[in-house]
Amino acid sequence: MATTFDVARVRGSYPALADGHAYLDGAAGTQVPGSVIDAIAAAYRAGIGNIGGAFAASERSDAIVAEARRAVADLTGGAASGVVFGPSMTALTYRMSAALARGWAPGDEIVVSRLDHDANIRPWIQAAARAGAVVRWAEADLATGELPAAQYAELVGDRTRLVAVTAASNVLGTRPDVAAIAAVAHAAGALCYVDGVHATPHIPVDVSALGAD
Structure with missing residues (x-):
């Protein structure tokens, strides 16, 4: 019924x-x-x-x-x-990025996306700058508002250490194929950091199914 x-x-x-x-x-x-x-x-x-x-x-x-x-x-x-609690997603991401970046070396790479909220971009960019790591960008399709997962095959490589991506855009509500993106990251030995702030209140979330580290 x-x-x-x-x-x-x-x-x-x-x-x-x-x-x-x-x-x-x-x-x-x-x-x-x-x-x-x-x-x-x-x-x-x-x-x-x-x-x-x-x-x-x-x-x-x-x-x-x-x-x-x-x-x-x-x-x-x-x-x-x-589960770790903190003052905000931004603050927690700064702490996580600072911790992970200790293991990065010059020439390592991270991947961030144009679809993400700044809280899942700026902490990683700043950490990469301190470590001498390269920032690579996943582009959103401006016509559809989608974040094509296929592009990650070209963006992720042997030097990739982290892929940061949102589970849902706070502006558009777009929901990228996080599981597919995480699979590419893991195949290269990289971590996948997922911003679930905008997805979790609206849809069932399973971090294991998403492939979030």
Whole structure:
């Protein structure tokens, strides 16, 4: 039996949407439902402290973080032990790029795309510059808004260390064939870093199926 999506009910669970505005860009800040607001308020009412401490407030914080990691792993098909929280996707990507770039050498290559949000471009470009690595660009098809996966066969080579790509464009909603792109990267021994910020709220996400490292 066909089911319908109750837009009014879902919108009603997000208090911020009552202001009548349409929030189109997830990168500008994600609105949350009342259940999330209630959970945050409940945590502060109970009292929390720095994690890793030997007192009750700290133990509550540890439990909240552990449960949050399990929830994110369930949402993305990942492992709770691999979930790391941070202030923003941009900040986390800067940290990841700085860590990975320590193993890059002059002449190594990375591949970024014109379709991506700047948060998945600039950190990699700056890290490449510091390491002396070469930046190669995957081009979007301006007529269709798509990111052709076939071009990666020419862009990725023996010196490629990382391919960064979005799972969905924050501007167009375009969803590249990430699994195909990741397969090319892995065949060359490179890592594939996937920005899932704009895909995860809208479609089922499985990091293993995507090939995301």
